[in-house]
Amino acid sequence: MSKKKKKIGSGIFMALMVLFLYAPIIYTIVFSFNEGKSLTNFTGFSLKWYSKMFANKTMMEALFYTIACAILATAISTVVGTITAIGLSKSRKAVRGIVEQLNQLPIMNPEIVTAIGLLMLFSALHVEKGFFTMLIAHIMFCIPYVILSVMPKLRTLNPNIAEAAMDLGATPWQALTKVIVPQCMPGIISGALIAFTMSFDDFVISYFVTGNGVSNISILVYTESRRVNPSINALSTLIVVIITISLILVNVIPTIASKKEAKLAQDKDI
Amino acid sequence: MKQFRKMVYPYLLWSTVVIAVPMLLILLYAFTAGGNSVSKFMFSFKNFHRFLTDKTFLEVLYRSLRIAIETTIVCVLLGYPAAYIIAKYSEKVKMRWVLIITLPTWINMLVRTYAWTGILQEDGVINNILGIFGIGPVAFMYTDFAVILGMVYNFLPFMIIQIYTSLTKMDYSLIEAASDLGANPRKCFTKVTLPLSMPGVISGITLVFLPSVSSFCIPRMLGGGSYVMVGTIIESQFLTAGDWNFGSAISLIMAVIIMISMYITKKVDKGEKLEAINA
Known part of the structure; x- marks a missing residue:
């Protein structure tokens, strides 16, 4: 009896947890379809905030800058981070120690400290604030995470395989691209x-280092949240949809691919 | 394989410029006076003096620490049971729950915090529900409650996942052994499960306390324009007041406080471990 009670109790607790975590997201989605301007009274279904959002130039620009910056920062930091991680795995302990300590700074520091540091750096170098500074800042805080996720994979690799490739006539470049990189691909992808x-x-760092009319979605939501603007709900819903779809793709595509492979293998057997 | 060593040098140069130099700039600005231009610096403790003698700033510091500590406590109290319940589920259900808990964190923090402004309004959902029971309307917005709620909402998943990870890594035969040796379930929990999951709680505390003490968008959005925390002071020093020297000094003080609290948390953890061993 008491065990059953416990089960019901934990069930209720977890249900409330889900409600707490998801209610605001659902609330945003529901009110993005609200006819009126109110964020508290649902007066009727309408898509007008969506058409307003797509017509809003600042919102579309912010969306564009966010996606462009994320793609560029990801591409650059993944390449640089992977190269650095591979280099680090062959480096002397002292060099590795220095880089690891430097990487800890943006990870351990409060974001606002990193942000003001960059703000002052750009000002000292007389770099004008805008998309470029935002991109530099994003690359800066992304690389340490790429290195952190590639390093453990590299540590498990057998160094003899790359050596063997080079003994058999592969150039260092070939050893790198044909042997080492494919082996640590899971780490690179994550x-x-x-x-x-x-x-x-990202909000905090972008907020401090960008300017001249360039903003990303977070900055836009932050500055627009001071007044009532249901278009933000529409934009939020759009983001929720984009993120959910990409998460599903990331999770589902590998399983579909492996299933297909398994099926192909089966067909071959027949 | 030595030829690969060279591949570190570009990043070494890069990280020196964009990671190390900014930190040095903060130090430089914090200990100098004389405006935002690098050329006319003068060494001084003026900024620290100003912060430590002005009562309003000390009150802000106290409030930030209080809010961050309260947020952390609420996260432990809610996060531990949740992690414990999830860890007890079967393997398949576990993975599903981890996904449910982490999914919201993938969505932009500002977007999720903004949603609360509608819910907590005086004519919002919560007050409408309370109204049915004849309570309210309660002014939730622009209070400590709203700020703590926003922070708990944003940082709770980190706490749950950290504790959950340490609970699943635990060796369950130890609990069986304890109960075989006559410990009741309560004793099993307090003497075995809880101490063994402490590393998860500690890293959870780090992941919650650090962003809450320095946050400035949550207090601005849910606490209103006049709700001041350390993060909002730093923001205004840099973006509106334009006193970079003072702003750097405050960030330095905040960074030191965070480091000290992390150190204490780790020490307490170690002390408890020693106690457990001695007992």
């Missing part, structure tokens, strides 16, 4: 995923 989401969601 690093790229982390980098993309970090860049896509």
Whole structure:
């Protein structure tokens, strides 16, 4: 009896947890279809906030800058991070120590500290704030995470395989691209995923280092939230949809691919 | 394989410029006076003096620490049972729950915090429900409650996942052994499960306390324009007041406080471990 009660109790607790975590998201989605301007009274279904959002130039620009910055920052930080991680795995301990300590700084520091540091750096170098500074900042905080996710994979690799490839006549470049990189691909992919989401969601650092009319979605939501603007709900819903679809793709595509492979293998057997 | 070593050098240069130099700039600005231009610096403790002697700033510091500590406590109290319940589920159900808990964190933090502004309004959902029972309307917005709620909402998943990970890594035969040796379920929990999951709780605390003490968008959005925390002061020093020296000094003080609290948390953890061993 008491065990059953416990089960019901934990069930209720977890249900409330789900309600707490998802209610605001559902609330946003529901009110993005609200006819009126109110964020509290649902007066009727309408798509007008969506048409307003697509017509709003600042919102579309922010969406574009966010996606462009996330793609560029992910691509650059994944390549640089992977190269650096491979280099680090062959480096002397002292060099590795220095880089690891440097990488810890943006990870351990509060974001706002990193942000003001970059703000002052750009100002000292007389770099004008805008998309470029935002991209530099994003690359800066993404690379440490890429390195962190590639390094453990590299540590498990057998160094003799790359040596063997070179003994058999492969150039160092070939050994790198044909042997080492394919072997640590899972780490590289998860690093790229982390980098993309970090860049896509970043607010604090972008807020400090961008300017001249360039903003990303987070900055837009922050500045627009001071007044009532249901278009933000529409934009939020759009983001929720984009993120959900990409998460599903990331999770589902590998399973479909492996199933297909298994099926192909089966067909061959027949 | 030595030829690969060279591949580190570009990043070494890059990280020196964009990671190390900014930190040095914060130090430089914090200990100097004389405006935002690098050329006319003068060494001084003026900024620290100003912060530590002005009562309003100390009150803000106190409030930030209080809010962050309260957020952390609420996250432990809600996160531990949740993690414990999830860890007890079967393998398949577990994975599903981890996904349910982490999914919202993938969605932009600002977007999720903004949603609360509608829910907590005086004519919002919560007050409408309370109204049915004849309570309210309660002013939730622009209070400590709203700020803590926003922070718990944003940071709770980190706590749950950290504790969950340490609970699943635990060796369950130890609990069986304890109960075989006559410990009741309560004793099993307090003497075996809880101490063994402490590393998860500690890293959860780190992941919650650090962003809450320095946050500035949550207090701005849910606490309103006049709700001041350390993060919002730093923001205004840099973006509106334009006193970079003072802003750097405040960030430095905040960074030091965070480091000290992390150190204490780790020490307490170690002390408890030693106690457990001695007992």
